[in-house]
Amino acid sequence: MQKLRVGVILGGMSSEREVSLNSGRNVYDNLDREAFDPIPIFMDGRGRLWVIPWQLISQNTTTDITERLEREARRISYEGLKEEIDFAFISLHGKFGEDGCLQGLLELLGLPYTGPGVLASALGMDKHIQQMILKAAGIGVPESVLVREETWRADRAGTIKALCERFRFPLFTKPPREGSSIGVTLVRDEASLVQGIEEALKWDKAVLVEEFLDGKEFSSIILEEGGEPHPLELTEITPQSDYFTYDDKYMPGRCRKFTPPKNIPPEAAEAIKREAILAFRALGFRSYGRIDGFYLADGRILITDPNSSSGMAPSSFFFEQAACAGMLPAMIISRLIENALVIHRGKQGPL
Ligand SMILES: Nc1ncnc2c1ncn2[C@@H]1O[C@H](COP(=O)(O)OP(=O)(O)OP(=O)(O)O)[C@@H](O)[C@H]1O
Ligand SMILES: [Mg+2]
Known part of the structure; x- marks a missing residue:
């Protein structure tokens, strides 16, 4: 055969x-x-x-x-x-x-x-629209404002004033549709806000300005199997930089990750996985996804970055969490393919 x-x-x-x-x-x-x-x-x-x-x-x-x-x-x-x-x-x-x-x-x-269909993939990439959908589904997301490039170019001073009234520093600026922390800036004060906005605008036609979340960062891989999304074990991220930067993500030995989490209590980790499933469903994800967010000191769980795909380098969350569930890379890759075949056989129209 x-x-x-x-x-x-x-x-x-x-x-x-x-x-x-x-x-x-x-x-x-x-x-x-x-x-x-x-x-x-x-x-x-x-x-x-x-x-x-x-x-x-x-x-x-x-x-x-x-x-x-x-x-x-x-x-x-x-x-x-x-x-x-x-x-x-x-x-x-x-x-x-x-x-x-x-x-x-x-x-x-x-x-x-592999991965979700057209609409859900588009949503997985767009941090502004996905926040609107998650919010409507009752899922916690950070406070944010989208600034379009035309608005920024037409009235910089007015935009800065409005942002300073709305947010406290530090805050985050990011292009709405990028990954790997590309174009993301941790903005510490008003003086560096311009730089953060301009950096994000190198990558997209708008910039998402977001409140700074002070908490434990997590990443949750979800796999759909038998028509149901299932979380793998949760990972806690402890970046070496001020936040989880490109270098932290990809330089060997740079950042420590804990699967299962070290500083998030087990009950909270379970609640996070349930929230990740809700986000997965709200965005219409299929096949698999990676839901990232923060667990705050007051117990709130906020979803910052639902992704419709995941990095698959050897030390990625994907393979780390699979290993935790006893799966070698080859095993989880096979499961992903087999499950995706079932999903595509059962679809009506595009996924
Ligand atoms: N609101 C926030 N508060 C605190 N830290 C944040 C916030 N937004 C982003 N970060 C930090 O910046 C990193 C990159 O941001 P984000 O996850 O939004 O970008 P990304 O490029 O989509 O990442 P990924 O590669 O995981 O898809 C996060 O992993 C986190 O460490
Ligand atoms: Mg992302």
Whole structure:
């Protein structure tokens, strides 16, 4: 019998393409060869797809891969993807990969894939809209204001005044649709507010200004199985920097994570997992997701960052929490694929 051809899609057009390369190569390396036939599919910076020889995924950067594409890889059309693979394991992060764009293409092609559908993926990427939905569902979120670039350019002084009246310092500024802490700034005073806003506007057409949460940060991986979302064990994050920065996330040995949490009591951890499930459902997530947030000293649980995908490097939350549940990377990857196949078989219209 022919094995399911699993396309591991990596690279992409977003600011997180290097992170994607790390995730994708780890997924590729750990895919169970007995059950699946893994095919590395590279999306270049212009959104073009290539079937690449496996040797290329061990390149250090997406630039190294891109330079060798013409000679060593095979360009395929979007429609041609259907001839190459039976299933897409989406290892892209950020815009165009995690936000519903690629999911839309896969729906048109009739290819099943990991993670939520078009709408939920778009919601998972947009911190402003997702907060509105979570709030309406009675889920705690931080206080925030969205400042559009036009508003900011038209009246900087007025915008700063309004923000200073609304928030106390420190506060956070962030692009609404990024990941890996890209464009995020911890703003300590009025003088640095301009810088924080301008940094976020390098990445998007608006900036989300958010109250600072002083508490324990957590991350909860949710897996859908048998039609129900199930949380894995919770992870507590203790960043080495003032907050969980890009370097904290990806530099080896940089940041300590505790699975299960060390400084969050077990009852609170259970309550957090229940809240994470509520957020997963409220946003219409399917397949899997990663719900991040804060546990405050007064016992409140606030959800700051529900993600419709997760980093999948060796030391990611995803594999750390899977290990805690006794699953090797290959085991959880297989489960994710098998569950996604069931989900896509049961859908009516796009997921
Ligand atoms: N309101 C807040 N209060 C305190 N810390 C915050 C707040 N918002 C963000 N942070 C810190 O900044 C980090 C990055 O922010 P956030 O999770 O919103 O960004 P992201 O880029 O979507 O991250 P991810 O890579 O997890 O998807 C968080 O992990 C947290 O440490
Ligand atoms: Mg995020």
